[in-house]
Amino acid sequence: MTPSDISRAPAHTQLQALAARTVSSRELLDLHLDRIAGSPLNAVIALDPEAARAAAHAADQRRANGRAGGPLDGLPMTVKDSFETQGLRTTSGSPDLRDHLPQRDADAVARLRSAGAIIMGKTNLPAYCQDLHTDNALFGATRNPHHPERTAGGSSGGAAAAVAAHLTPLELGSDLAGSLRLPAHYCGVHALRPTHGIVPSRGHIPRPPGWLTSSDMLTPGPLARHPRDLRIALDVLAGPAEADAVAWRLELPAPAHERIADHRIGIWSDDAHCPVDTATRTLVEDLAQRLRDAGARIDTDDRPVDLPASDALFQRLLHATAAGSAEDDAFRRDCAQAAQLPPQDASPRAQFLRLRTQRHRDWLRANEDRARMQEGWAAYFRRHDALITPAAPTAAIGQGARSLTVDGRERGFFDQTGWLNLAGHMGLPAAVVPLGTDPDGLPLAVQIIGPRLADRTVLDLAERIGGS
Template structure:
């Protein structure tokens, strides 16, 4: 018999909340009211939830309470990232020209959540065009990290992660092309899963532009949550074929690898890209904890064989994708604004990549395919690869210099004693992105510097169940992550 979860409602995981709903210990409308009150009481501190559709959500919650809706998420109030089309809301992606863009159909992923019984009551904030590791845009402003409001909540799913960490929602869906699920999860002390490419439909996601039908290269959609079990639950709902592809294929992900820590083959990679010493020490301490728990750990002396730290393949592909959505005037403006950055290690590469020709894409895609094959060989010897999520923990806000890629080229991040190009925060998450690999982020049990930190659990292509299962095994040993300290009390006082 399932026990009603303890503690305040806003601290329950999605799995716990659903258990309480099924036991009729609480109703969906009661939960919705609790979340809305929570946002009214403390939501302004972080500015994560930026749109509400209260009446539609209330109608759906009442239908769930009356047994008119069934599914694995029946009655669960939740928010979604403001890049997904959802009827009743605008889809802005933080872009002023889309401030009044009101879709007439749901994104495929949103339709799946609704079909599963979810009660979608709000949308969460993003950076302009979902293209930054901090969440700030001219429409809704800056989202702040619940652990330290002077710091970034990450991006581009920063509103998603901040809302979870502050107890404003029990489940979220984000998107990821440059760590946009994983970095916010890491910065805010929550969980996130970047799926294998193509297993969750991205139709109805902006960018690309509203109404686009072509699947965006590299970009994926996936859940953020407060436990690994919640991620698995959401992935069961989100993954699979959608019209029109449903006519031609079905998804059958492999079963998870060993279901015990002491039977799991773990590779650990901490060298090859810049890494803050305090974050590295916390990762190493977690690896030692895994060894004490019986995991078979192999600490790699350098990057795994498929990784070439000097390769610009990821940057060339990423900015070819970004550039395809930019006007000639915007590309010219970027090149003019960065012309003097002759010492920047990536400015010239990015400037060229923004206008990648079709002929140039062929060799890039061939390089990507070869990377994927190399990873498949690597994972013949390991079940998971553990790696950092980013260069360090949440950084202090860097705002006021504009939005988008161009101002990011002049920013730096302090990594240990060294100021490094801001854009290099893409390096650690880019490894899984460029090779289409699944990657799950779970928080470390300890918080170095008083801030959360996560570990990236990478698997072979389509081994999503394995990375998720490993995160669940860790949850059994160390428990799920708490809310940000200032948001743990019932009323949310610090």
């Protein structure tokens, strides 16, 4: 393989080439920087070539001296612009932060650097991660690499597009309401939302710069072109917070089984609450048959939760946690408007205001409901090793569209994440695995959800069904 060929390979292949000194870190970096410069996607919106080249040179020197660093040593990569990067502008897509130059890396970014990764730039997102399209007033829209008029998704849309277009071999994104997994589905790449709490989120915006706490639903996670790369990234990113590391260790269990034939897999291919189109349903059902043919025990009837009930709880918790970083004046206005709502007003705006301004007691009740729902999931996973669902109802919708069409019927905009939200508020590990295309040639993926802390089982299944 030529260096150019290597730079288009998955991250694990690039790391093998670096270790064998088939290619240098500086060569890999320059190939990626050239590709970024020529890309029409608007996926990478900030670069620091000088610092990246210095870091790549240092990695090459370490390797030449026989003392290579961590598991990502010399690998160039990008990170979503919601993660603070020391000395590299971090805007979270907002004009309010156009001049924000962090003095400290986000914790997840620091772990990547400690493992030897070369942070060469930042990827685009909607302002403060708050849309399912990637577009903002600072940098404009990111285009889907498979079709320029389709969305790349959001909020990690620049991240997914950059990985798909070979602008970066590995990316750090974030996921609260499908922000990592929806763009991966739309752009045809792999993504992992790890078990909540095992990857630190300090330094992630929209929590304001300087905050030490983050949302109780946000989880940083990797995107890549191969599921094996997600495993490599997880090994780097996961671990106890610095204050806990003096006493606690994280030792994720090995995959549940060594053979597909030993797996008990639930399949949930469609639901009236969030219907999917024919191509998506067929993709999931074909996978179920493939797994059945391989000897796995497939269950299409058992359900861990009721989808409408799970979605309603997700909304209660989502709007509560999102209010944490609201400006004081804006939140006071929301409270005043909520207090004036007629009891019979059930409009989306009224529901939003009530949930956003709910009392702490109401959130405590919602959190108790979450714990009970988590118990239901735990019981389900005593009967099954994993659950496979659609990633989204359709392939990528039009850029800027505010609804989607499922087999000719218009559905609400937020149905895009109806399936992804199953895992979000439960804190469960979930991977998106691209498996095919729709009739227009756009990527289609499935979602694999596993038990809490069974991230390795999820990734093992992802590689078995989607690795190549």
